[in-house]
Amino acid sequence: MIEKMRFITITGPRTEFDRVVSIYLNKYEIHLENALSELSSVQDLKPFVEANPYKDIHSKALELAERFNNNRPENPIKMTLSEASAIILSASREMEDLTAGKKKLAAEREHLLELQKKIEPFRHLDYEIDKILAFKFIKYRFGRISHEYYTKFSKFVYESLTTLFVECQKDPDYVWGVYFVPEAEADKTDTIYSSLHFENISITSEYEGTPEQAYNALAKKLEENQAKTDSINAEMTNRLSSRSDQILNAHETICVYSNNFEVRKMAACTTVSKRNTFYFILCGWIEETSVEALIRDINKDKNIYCMVEKDIANVSTKPPTKLKNPKIFQPFEMFIKMYGLPAYNEMDPTFFVAITYPIIFGIMFGDVGQGLCLAIIGALIYRYKKIPLAAIISSSGICSTIMGFLYGSVFGFENILPHIWLNPMENVMTVLFTAVAFGSTIIIITMLINIINGIRTKDIEKIFFDNNGVAGLVFYSMVIVCAVLIATGHPMPAGVLLAVFLGIPLILIFLREPLTHLIKRKPEILPKDKGMFFVESFFELFEIVLSYLTNSISFLRVGAFAISHAAMMGVVMLLAGAQSGNPNILAVIIGNIFVAGMEGLVVGIQVLRLEYYEMFSRFYTGTGKGFKPYKSK
CATH class of the missing domain: 3.30.70.260 (ACT domain)
Structure with missing residues (x-):
């Protein structure tokens, strides 16, 4: 709902x-x-529009609150804005010396990281940096060049220049290195390197020793910097620990005022x-x-x-959607939200999914033992973790257990319980025909839901002329009736009935757009390009008729998975030696775990696919927007 x-x-x-x-x-x-x-x-x-007066105090409150692992006060106390502000400002002043020290360390850390990042690509250069920087008659450049230009430089340019290029490091895009050139040739050589997109990297006198030694020295300084920062953080926490409840209460009060102020945007x-x-x-x-x-x-x-x-x-804006379902159906809202929330005037499909999903899962995965395991494990996880998917697994497990009794299957054993309905492996065609009949019934139900949605939205085309409206329902129902009559050996209806119940619905679907325009008394009933309209409508009608067939056949997978499950468990029993009357219990347990895990996952995905593509596509748009009240923020 x-x-x-x-x-x-x-x-x-x-x-x-x-x-x-x-x-x-x-x-x-x-x-x-x-x-x-x-x-x-x-x-x-x-x-x-107003400037937020709580911005600065909120920032300080947030910074202080982050010092505590638990951001909620143990003893919530109501306080005024002035009281909360006084507490935060007092605590901030108490932290001023430590905050200043921390900012200084943060700036120092940034500088050290920048220096380390610059020198890292040149760590293979085995020469002291300060000596290179002291060269008088030899010019140098640290930098990098792309592989494309470096290849050209090596093949065609390098031998003709009075320069030495020392390669230091490579990555998939660049080659890092240093080139040296006599002072007299520097201008010419610099120009050539620039034309090859050589990117200069400035190396200052802050480095000591070789690049490797400089890198390691910087790493050590960074460790010392981090240790000092951790020490300041610990000191801050110690100073504030005795006032934690006060500060957290003040933080919550200021957050409320700050959030309230943001409502001005709306x-x-x-x-x-x-x-x-x-x-x-x-x-x-x-x-x-x-x-x-x-x-x-x-x-x-x-x-x-x-x-x-x-x-x-x-009202110009669309109403938001807030789902309201019984607790037993609420976990299935997860599937609805994954597809898209229903529009406000659309039928909520949660009830439909909550009924069809477990039933289809049970038909495809019918086993008393495995079903009970899924039901119990899912129920326990939902009981303690409140995970919606666990509740869905539990309800699906219950349906699997019921179908297991109908199939007479317990952990793959077919001779412990008598089958109430049939054995899938012995009645393959019956299972497949039943699956298609079940799917056809589901398709008819989705068409009825689509008609109800059309009535709610007062959409004439959706109600009467849509392929999932009255016209489509009459055509599809008549096709089903004819198929049943043929399968049971009964004579077909008279030609007049077939023409009425098959021909007229197709004509209505073919002309749905002009008919809708006619009913709504629009001035233009047919589009200007009438020839193109009839061609497009013909192929669209052909696709619709074909989709009725393919959608119905798609439900064969329901029966196929029921047979597949029985066949896989038959293989497990064969490998465990069940035919001898003394099966290997360990092999039976491992086989059941494997089949339940693998096939349970596949069946769960296939059922969701049927829900989304074979059912939802007929009646559901999922274009609603969620109800997000300010209070929940």
Whole structure:
């Protein structure tokens, strides 16, 4: 189910804005919309723009709160903004000397890392850097060149120059190195290297010894820097530990005020004052069940007014979607959210998935023993970890257990329980035909859901002329009836009936666009390019008829996996020596674990594929937006 929504507008004096946010938005779940966008036709409105006065104090509070492993106070206490600010400012002043030292260490660390990064590619150069920097008659350049230009340089240029290039390091893109050149040839050689895109890297006198020695020395300095930083952090934590609860409570108070201030981005403000008072406007969606309580509260507030839009069709923004299902179905909302939330006026398919998914899984994976294991393990994981997928596995395991009784299979043993219905390996064709019949029933149900969705959205084309509407339902149902009559040896219906129930629906699907335009009394019934329209409609109709067949046959996989599961367990029993009457228990256990793990995963994915591609594609768009109330933030 989808929770019904109402659109509300809250307005009041600008000076009351923070109080309104603190009281009403933190008490009721309201999904805010941009007031300026929603009230675009209203004149004399502007964005509610102000500089955030809590920005600096919030930054300091956040920095202090991060010193503690637990960011929540053990003893929550309500405090005013001034009290919270005083605590944070006092603690910040107490930390000033340590903060300054830490900033200095951070700047030093950045510098050391930069030096280390520069010298790292030249670590293979076995010559002291300070001696190179002291050369008077030989010029040098540290840098890198791409492989493409380095190859050209080596083959065609290097031998003709009075230069020495010392290669230091390579990576997939560049070659790092140093070139030396006599002072008299420096300008000419520098020009040639520049033309080959040689990138200079500046090496300063801060390095000592060879590049390798300099790199190691920098690494040691970085370790010392980190040790000093850790020491300062520990000292900061020690100083604040006695006031941790105070600071964390102050942090939470300031966060609330800072977050409340951000709501201004969603609000509008009047540009014309009434009695020297400017007003704010907030718009949003609220659950219908909460409207009366909100109105009662606001009616007691003299300065604040709340208006409720009776007809949501008058609202330009789409209502958000909030799913409301019984607890037993809620885990299956995970699959719905993966595909996309239903639009507000669309049917919530959670109930449909919660019924069909476990049943199809059970048919494909019918085994009493393995099903019970899945049911118990899934239930325990969901009980303690609240993972939705675990609940889905548990419900699927229950259906697997039921189908295991119908198949007479327990951990692969076929002779312990009598099969109530049939043995998949002995009744292959029956299983496959039953799977197609089951799939055809599911397809008809999805068509009915699509028609209901069309009625909700008042979409004439979707209701009557769509391939999943009334026309498609009549055609597909008649095809199923004919197939059943042929399979059971009964005579086909009269030609007139076939023409009515097969021909007319196809004509309606073929002409669905013009017919929809005709019913809606649009001036242009057929498009201008009529020839192209009929060609496209013909091929589209051919594809639709073909899809009815392929979608039905797609459900063969349901029966095929039931047979596959029985066959795989038969192989396990054969390898375990079950035919001799004394099977290897260890081999049986390992085989069951392997089959349950591998085939359970594959079957789970295949069932989800059937849900998404064979069922959802017929009736579900999933274009809804989630209900995100300010309170949850």
